[in-house]
Amino acid sequence: MNEYNKRREFLKSTGKVAGFGIFAAAFSSVINSCEQDELPPKPPSGLSFQVDLNTHPELLAIGGFKVLTIDKLNGGDPVIIKHNPDDTFMVIDGLCRHQNCNLEMPSDPNGNMVCMCHHAVFSLVDGKVLDNKGFSTAADLTHYKTEYNSSNKILTITSWLFLIHIFMEYRNENL
Numbered sequence: 258m259n260e261y262n263k264r265r266e267f268l269k270s271t272g273k274v275a276g277f278g279i280f281a282a283a284f285s286s287v288i289n290s291c292e293q294d295e296l297p298p299k300p301p302s303g304l305s306f307q308v309d310l311n312t313h314p315e316l317l318a319i320g321g322f323k324v325l326t327i328d329k330l331n332g333g334d335p336v337i338i339k340h341n342p343d344d345t346f347m348v349i350d351g352l353c354r355h356q357n358c359n360l361e362m363p364s365d366p367n368g369n370m371v372c373m374c375h376h377a378v379f380s381l382v383d384g385k386v387l388d389n390k391g392f393s394t395a396a397d398l399t400h401y402k403t404e405y406n407s408s409n410k411i412l413t414i415t416s417w418l419f420l421i422h423i424f425m426e427y428r429n430e431n432l
């Protein structure tokens with residue numbers, strides 16, 4: 258190896274070491290600054306939908322229930338709202354997810370709902386599937402978190418699934 262090549266090799270190897278050193282220092286300072294100065298990010302709070310039960314008087318009485326479509330809640334699909342015996346509210350998916358079919362509602366709040374397509378059976382007490390007719394996707398109905406303000410009769414429903422539906426819509430439109 259002549260002098261020129263030797264010098265070139267020396268500069269290349271020292272450059273690699275220096276480059277790695279700079280990277281390591283920068284990386285370590287980022288890690289340290291995260292550890293020392295930053296609090297962990299707060300989890301997002303989900304999205305809320307408000308329903309004024311003054312406009313749905315059948316839901317004000319204990320045992321009352323109704324199928325409603327509320328904006329983008331449940332991906333724009335219907336939900337079932339029920340006033341529970343303990344004065345809380347249950348909000349559940351209003352479709353059988355085997356093939357997204359509507360449910361036939363009972364007259365009794367303790368009765369069962371029957372899928373209109375292949376007759377899977379669901380409980381109106383807790384949204385659980387009682388007979389899936391052999392279809393694994395005819396499963397327990399998704400529950401949404403609720404909060405009720407009895408003074409102004411506003412039911413607040415919180416949904417995380419809203420974000421998943423937005424993502425699915427975006428993906429379907431862009432693929």
Ligand code: FES
Pocket residue numbers: 353354355356357358372373374375376377389390392395
């Ligand atoms: S769509 Fe409900 S059981 Fe098939």
